[in-house]
Amino acid sequence: MIAATHQHPAYRVGSREFVVAAAEPVTPEVRHLVLMPRDGGPVAPYQAGSHVVVDTAAGRNAYSLTGDGSTPDRYEISVLRCRDGGGSAWIHDELAPGSVVTIEGPRAMFAPRYDQRHALLVAGGIGITPILSHARYLARWGGTAEIIYSYRPGAAAHLNEIRDAGFPVHEATTVARTRELLAERFADQPLGTHAYACGPAAMLETYRELGLAAGWPESRLHLERFQLADLDPGEPFTATVRSTGARVAVAAGTSLLDALSEAGVAVASMCRQGVCGECRVGVASAASLDHRDAVLTPAERDAADSIMCCVSRGTDVEVDL
Amino acid sequence: MGTIAEVAPGGLSLPVWPSEPETVDATGRSYLLLGFGPEAASVVDTWARDVGALGPSTIVRSARFDPAAVTAALASTRCGVRIMVAGPQDDVLMTLAAARESGAEPEELRSFVTRTDVLPVFCAHCRATNSVEAVPGGIAVCPACATVLDVHPHLSAVRGSFLGSDTTARELT
Numbered sequence: 325m326i327a328a329t330h331q332h333p334a335y336r337v338g339s340r341e342f343v344v345a346a347a348e349p350v351t352p353e354v355r356h357l358v359l360m361p362r363d364g365g366p367v368a369p370y371q372a373g374s375h376v377v378v379d380t381a382a383g384r385n386a387y388s389l390t391g392d393g394s395t396p397d398r399y400e401i402s403v404l405r406c407r408d409g410g411g412s413a414w415i416h417d418e419l420a421p422g423s424v425v426t427i428e429g430p431r432a433m434f435a436p437r438y439d440q441r442h443a444l445l446v447a448g449g450i451g452i453t454p455i456l457s458h459a460r461y462l463a464r465w466g467g468t469a470e471i472i473y474s475y476r477p478g479a480a481a482h483l484n485e486i487r488d489a490g491f492p493v494h495e496a497t498t499v500a501r502t503r504e505l506l507a508e509r510f511a512d513q514p515l516g517t518h519a520y521a522c523g524p525a526a527m528l529e530t531y532r533e534l535g536l537a538a539g540w541p542e543s544r545l546h547l548e549r550f551q552l553a554d555l556d557p558g559e560p561f562t563a564t565v566r567s568t569g570a571r572v573a574v575a576a577g578t579s580l581l582d583a584l585s586e587a588g589v590a591v592a593s594m595c596r597q598g599v600c601g602e603c604r605v606g607v608a609s610a611a612s613l614d615h616r617d618a619v620l621t622p623a624e625r626d627a628a629d630s631i632m633c634c635v636s637r638g639t640d641v642e643v644d645l
Numbered sequence: 646m647g648t649i650a651e652v653a654p655g656g657l658s659l660p661v662w663p664s665e666p667e668t669v670d671a672t673g674r675s676y677l678l679l680g681f682g683p684e685a686a687s688v689v690d691t692w693a694r695d696v697g698a699l700g701p702s703t704i705v706r707s708a709r710f711d712p713a714a715v716t717a718a719l720a721s722t723r724c725g726v727r728i729m730v731a732g733p734q735d736d737v738l739m740t741l742a743a744a745r746e747s748g749a750e751p752e753e754l755r756s757f758v759t760r761t762d763v764l765p766v767f768c769a770h771c772r773a774t775n776s777v778e779a780v781p782g783g784i785a786v787c788p789a790c791a792t793v794l795d796v797h798p799h800l801s802a803v804r805g806s807f808l809g810s811d812t813t814a815r816e817l818t
Contacts, residue, residue: 441748511674513724516748539674539700539725541752 334366337429339379342399344423350402354450354481355416356390359399362424367396372461373434373454373520373548376401377594379426380411381418384594388453388522388548389430390482392460399427402481404450433600434520434548436461441516443469444509445491446531448502448523452482454548458520459489470494472509474502474527503530510538522548549599549618555635558614564642565589566608580633580641589645591633598635605633606644613638658799659781660738666731666757669695673727673753676702677718679740681710681732684759688731710736712743719747731757735765735776742805765806766796774806781807 342359350356361367370393375386378401387401406412419425434454436443443462447455452473462469469491473480477497487493494509496502510519519540521531528547535545557577563584564571574583581593581603594602598617607613607629615625617632624630631638666688669676676696680689689704696702705718710732722728728749730740737756744754764781767774771790779785781798787809794809801808 439748511723511725514748515719515722515724515726517724536672539672539727541672541750543750543752544724 335368336365337368337431339426339428341424342427344419344421344425345398347419347421350481351479353405353479354402355405356400356402356481357415357419359401359425359427360397367399368430369393369395370430371432371435372458373436374430374432374457375434375454376427376429377431378411378415379428380414382409382411382414383596384428385411385415386431386594386600388434388457390453390456390460392464393430393457394461394464399430402450402453404481434522434546436520437518437546439516440467440518442514442518443467444513444517444519445469445471446474446506446519446521446523446527447472447486448474448521448527449476449479450481451522451524451527451548451550452480452486454522455520456482456486456489459486459491463490470509470513472496472502472505474499474505474523499526502527503534506531506534507538510535510540518544518546520546520548522550525549550595555616558637559639561637561639561641564640566642566644574637579635580631580637580643584633584643584645591645593634596634598632601632603632603634604630607631607638608642608644609640610638610642611640613641658802660734660758660800662734662756662758662761666691667729667755669699669729670727670752670755671699673700674725675700675723675727677722677726677728678702678704679715679718679728679730679732680704680706681730681736681740682708682759684733685731685757688757688759689729692729692731710739712739715740715743716747719744719749727753727755729755729757732759733763734758734761735763738800738805739765739774740805742803745802764796765804766794766809767801767804767806768792768794769808769810774804779807784812785809 341362343362345360346358348356372393375388377384377386390400403412403415405416445455445458471493474496494505496505560576561574572583572587574580591603594600601619614637616635678689678692728744730737737758763776764779765774766777768787770792773789775788777785779796783796785794785796787794793812795812797808
């Protein structure tokens with residue numbers, strides 16, 4: 325990240341305290357938070373589809389901002405309660421108006437293409453949050469879009485807001501209908517359209533498959549993952565820490581990240597599912613690498629010089645730490 | 646690939662054209678085939694035959710690049726289309742620029758040039774773009790304002806043309 329030393333305070337994206345100004349349920353499982361800067365200063369504008377990182381008692385979680393990103397005076401996020409008892413449960417159970425949270429960002433990893441002629445926005449479940457941001461951005465700046473929103477009846481966050489965003493919305497409440505809609509809408513978009521999807525892993529696979537089948541090049545199919553398919557535990561292997569020569573045994577079912585951390589080698593991490601890229605570590609050498617993340621490009625995988633240690637594995641891996 | 650091939654190695658951004666027509670990309674779902682001049686006819690015929698049952702194709706044949714006609718043809722396409730252009734260099738460059746302006750990605754464009762003795766030159770003085778017989782780095786007369794132009798050896802992929810500026814612009818009078 326570029327040091328912000330010389331920038332105006334309005335561009336601060338480092339760690340900072342925010343006060344919860346409102347915390348309202350938008351569905352039984354989703355809570356919408358309004359966060360105001362505790363120091364009262366300006367907050368950084370952001371590109372549509374950006375997220376902030378929230379320090380929770382159970383770790384650092386990334387949440388998409390739901391605004392259009394232009395001249396914000398607050399940040400708003402919507403948090404689905406996950407059943408793993410992690411950070412989202414803490415946000416649901418422990419935060420109340422007046423609570424102080426530390427957040428970092430915004431960070432853009434799902435930004436709109438500056439030269440798009442039209443957008444096909446696809447949301448599945450809580451994946452609506454960055455899609456709402458894209459829709460609001462396009463509405464604000466005079467863009468055009470079409471939206472597909474797939475949800476379970478009664479569990480759709482921001483349904484009214486997305487309907488009111490000013491663009492046609494196609495809604496689906498079954499997997500079959502979502503598939504049908506995707507195929508139908510991919511086949512009928514003007515040249516120059518870019519597609520953006522956020523949702524569960526299975527929906528994103530379908531999105532990619534149908535987009536490619538409709539003749540769309542990869543460069544038009546943007547997506548944001550918040551969850552990867554369940555991974556198998558993998559084979560045990562040994563990692564060597566280059567600076568100390570320490571050898572760390574990584575058992576099946578244990579991540580390289582956890583094994584390193586147990587051995588006293590701390591690696592910064594966030595999503596712990598191969599999505600965010602935070603835990604990337606250099607690889608000095610390896611007999612083989614099994615990349616299971618969604619961050620590295622094919623070229624970066626071929627280079628075999630780095631690894632997302634939260635999900636990826638290998639054999640005889642010497643990490644550059 | 647049409648756009649990639651236009652960027653020469655060594656920092657000189659000059660078109661480098663394939664010696665044989667590029668093949669049809671079978672991953673497309675529809676095809677727009679544009680041919681300029683008589684030499685392009687057989688290239689477009691071959692492409693149309695190779696497209697076959699891959700998807701519907703639209704064929705536009707004309708003597709010269711006509712911005713309105715090309716823009717209309719592009720506007721009628723849907724995402725998933727592959728755009729293939731054959732003809733003299735000036736027509737092909739201007740058509741590729743129009744396709745990019747309409748939002749086409751590099752992977753969606755393919756092209757073949759039947760002759761390279763003509764270039765589209767943008768005159769910095771009268772701001773007209775005209776096709777002239779010239780080579781990059783050479784000299785041409787602007788057909789619109791009669792200024793004698795240095796044709797700069799750089800293709801603007803956005804404009805589909807080369808910059809021309811007055812050969813005497815650096816001289817004090």
